[in-house]
Amino acid sequence: MRFRSSLSNDSALRNWGNESNLCGWKGLLCRNGQTFYGLRLENMGLGGKVDVEALRELSNLTSFSVINNAFEGPMPEFKKLVRLRALFLSNNNFSGEIPDDAFEGMRRLKRVFLAENGFTGSIPKSLANLPRLWDLDIHGNGFEGNIPEFHQKGFRVLNMSHNQLKGQIPESLRDKDRSSFAGNKLLCGKPMIPCFNYSIPPHPKVSKSLTPDPYSPPHEKGKNNHILIIVLVVVAVVVFASIVALLFIHNHRKKRLQPLTPGRKANSQSSAGFKEGGFSLQDLLRASAVVLGSGSFGSTYKAMILNGPHVIVKRFRNMNNVGKQEFIEHMQRLGSLTHPNLLPLAAFYYRKEDKFLVYDFGENGSLASHLHGRNSSELTWSTRLKIIKGVARGLAYLYENFPGQSLPHGHLKSSNVVLDHSFEPQLTEYGLVPVMNRSHAQQFMVAYKAPEVSQHGRPNEKSDVWCLGILILELLTGKFPANYLRHGKGGNKADLATWVDSVVREEWSCEVFDNDIKGTRNGEGEMLKLLKIGMFCCEWSVENRWDWREAVAKIEELKERDSADDEYSSYVTEDDFSFSVTN
Known part of the structure; x- marks a missing residue:
């Protein structure tokens, strides 16, 4: 409440203090509806001061987000919150230089989002030295100077685009996508254009044009002409792409x-x-x-x-x-x-x-890119469960709002599930069946790959449930469904559901699970429950396939951890999977 008193335009927080249950207060994050761990105060028009001293007394605070508000001025001294694991300040009006030691001592910090503010000066070295950092987004600011050497490995998100950074990209970041550095005209080196190191320092009045540097050694001017050609070609390609768009x-x-x-x-x-x-x-x-x-x-x-x-x-x-x-x-x-x-x-x-x-814009890319992309990331069981619950809720909302349509989504697949900064899923390309050419929908839309299309020539109200089932199996196994690649009608038995069914029948074990979640401690029972849900959603027989209400209800019951009286080894047997996904 003291933290709230330092804010302006705080009408969005009017239920603070009125609810007896702290976890019912708007913007408070709790585990299992009981244990407070974070503040998510996004899109609320908040301003004023971020009272770090008040936040410091919240011993359980590990996540803090004020994305898309109206805070301004220098960045508060968040380094006092040494337990913080996630800091989201994007889309505000924070400004000025960030001190070099601004992140010193924050050894638990994993996620830092400072995008679309007015920060200037150098990227703090203490940020580059965070030992556990795996998400960093600072795009759309005025950061300048050289990029410091980052010692972390396996960045999940890295975006330094549209700043005023210059010089050679450090070796530790040269394997990243060039889009991470776009809009910094003076950056060079992999993955951007090559750069050349000269022993002669730049003259203070060097022209900013694309002509060769007059202070370059004579033997380098030919290389500069070559770079000029490359730059012009790149610019031409970008302009052409913009025109096409x-x-x-x-x-x-x-x-x-x-x-x-x-x-x-x-x-x-x-x-x-x-x-x-x-x-x-x-x-x-x-x-x-x-x-x-x-x-x-x-x-x-x-x-x-x-x-x-x-x-x-x-x-x-x-x-x-x-x-x-x-x-x-x-x-x-x-x-x-x-x-x-x-x-x-x-x-x-x-x-x-x-x-x-x-x-x-979905800032964290699609679920498909995280599962199968070139820069695929490790998704924990808890993250996957969060994603599938969100997908189920979004699909249920579509069913409720389009009760007369057999395909309220029609094209549910992993590439049409985008993720925000906290890995909350959002469905896209939904509700388009009524405006699509029928022949194109039959050839390409995922719901038309369902088995009943091969049997009866048309989808029905459970075809979106079949898509949900395939998505569940993809999320659990990490395997890309061949169902997405088939053109024309469904019914091909050489698909993901059939493979899962064959493995479960032969071994009824956890061999089907993706390596990143295989062996999840105290979670195998819940994972197997979700596997069972996915397979019931993929039932070949429409009559035996669950409807959307039953599927969503069963998904909502799932937990991150097994309960004490529901051990995987005691409850999961081959009989639990006694149904058919084949004809």
């Missing part, structure tokens, strides 16, 4: 668009919609863009709006059979959905040839 509006630059809030009835002439308080079409036009990839639905771009959010723009080329008014009304309905486990639809744009959907 914005082609969808080049014929409509001069149109004035009516801002639309989700649920508001659109003007019949409108071809685009945006949430109020978001961004304008012109903001999107001016944004820099990066091509993220091209899939069965079309291309995907990441757009960085100046002084605004990062967003994902998805271009769909297979909605040509839907009319303008039908498209607008359906997008407005999707835009009106609000749930913590749905990635919000921020905007939409209609053209006869193709359609564009703009989503909020």
Whole structure:
């Protein structure tokens, strides 16, 4: 309560002190609904002072987040909170230099998010020396100078982009993706362009143009010309990618668009919609863009709006059979959905040839990238359980809001589950079946791979449950489902569910589990319960397959640890898996 008294605009915390149960106070994080461990005060418009001395008296405080608020001034002395494991300050107005010793003594700190503030000066060496650091995001500030040598290994998140850093990237970070350093024009070395070390110091009035450095030794000028060519080629590629990302509006630059809030009835002439308080079409036009990839639905771009959010723009080329008014009304309905486990639809744009959907940016990537990507990370059992519970809640919300549709999601798979900074999942590409071309949906959408499609030629209300089951098995085994790769109708028995079924029948053991969670202490019983849930969701027979209510209820009952009277060795037998995933 003393900490709250130091804040301004604290109306979001009005239930503090009114609830008898501390864990019922808004923004307080508790384990098992009983033990306080953190503050998550995000998107609340809070300002004022962060009273570190008050926080210091919270002996159990290990996580502190004030993302997307209005705090300003220098960074508080968080080093006094030596038990802190996670610190999230992104999207505020903090500013100034961070002292070199600002993180000294915080040996437990694993996650530091300082993005989109006004920090300047050098990256603190005490930050680089944190022994357990595995997530670091400082993008969108004014950090300058050389990057210090980071001694940590196996960063899960690393983003230093869009600062004023310069010089050679230290050896310990040269294996990272170049996107981690984008927007720092004076950085060089792997994974960026090569750099050359000169013995002659730079002249104080060296030109900032792309012409060769006049103070370079004569034998290096040829190399500089070579670098100039590389730089020009890279710039040309980036410009081209940006142009491609914005082609969808080049014929409509001069149109004035009516801002639309989700649920508001659109003007019949409108071809685009945006949430109020978001961004304008012109903001999107001016944004820099990066091509993220091209899939069965079309291309995907990441757009960085100046002084605004990062967003994902998805271009769909297979909605040509839907009319303008039908498209607008359906997008407005999707835009009106609000749930913590749905990635919000921020905007939409209609053209006869193709359609564009703009989503909020999932800063931690997709579940697929963490399970199977080049930079895949170790996901603990507790994290995987958190993810699947969030997925189930998001799917349940869609079922409740689209009771008349057989496929409220239709395309549920690991690449369509994005994760935020705390690994909370959000579903994307949901609710698109009514506006997709039927032939394309049948060929590519995951729900059409369900067994009943091969039997009856069409999905039903349990086909999304089958997708949930495949996702559960993927999360537990770490194996990529062949189901995602098959084109056309489902029914192929050489899939993940069949493999799991065969292993369980032969050994009824924990051999199916991913190596990262195999041997989880006091958790094998709960893991096997989830495996059982996944297999019941994948039942070949629709009649025997669980419906969404039963699946969600069983998932919600799961715990991180086995209870004392529910030991894995005593309760799990082959009879527990006596059902069929094959015809």
